[in-house]
Amino acid sequence: MTITAKERAEKSAAAMWSGDRASAWFGMSLDNVDEGTATLSLTVQQHHTNGHNICHGGVIFALADSAFAFACNSRNQATVAQHNSITYVAPGQLDDLLIAKAREVSLSGRSGLYDVTVTNQTGKLIAEFRGGSRTISGTLFEEEV
Numbered sequence: 001m002t003i004t005a006k007e008r009a010e011k012s013a014a015a016m017w018s019g020d021r022a023s024a025w026f027g028m029s030l031d032n033v034d035e036g037t038a039t040l041s042l043t044v045q046q047h048h049t050n051g052h053n054i055c056h057g058g059v060i061f062a063l064a065d066s067a068f069a070f071a072c073n074s075r076n077q078a079t080v081a082q083h084n085s086i087t088y089v090a091p092g093q094l095d096d097l098l099i100a101k102a103r104e105v106s107l108s109g110r111s112g113l114y115d116v117t118v119t120n121q122t123g124k125l126i127a128e129f130r131g132g133s134r135t136i137s138g139t140l141f142e143e144e145v
Helices: 005-019 021-026 057-072
Strands: 029-034 037-043 079-088 097-108 111-119 125-135
Touching: 005 021, 005 029, 005 057, 021 057, 029 057, 037 057, 057 079, 057 097, 057 111, 057 125
Parallel strands: none
Antiparallel strands: 029 037, 037 097, 079 125, 097 111, 111 125
């Protein structure tokens, strides 16, 4: 039985989410996934803030990195980060809903390039993340041929 690209992405995400202790620990929510895209969100709580009483940059990075991971694994091929970087544009505030939207920019052979935009609940830009991926051996779930 052939499945659609969206179904494959959803099954891949479900398989990943079931073992993703870090994203759950941060309090992230997996909101949407499709082939080459993913959206995750997180409400900034007190334990996410730093000494300036704003969201810790590492928390924002982790949210963007998780969105990147779900987007680049959406084809049921085990894929890891090869490199990534982030630019912080504005601080995340306590009680903000941060939304990370990842999209595939390029996929060539085993290498992919993804952009992740992090905004708050009003659409204010918080950060821009770029990640490079590398496909490795293995799949996330057993797929019928």
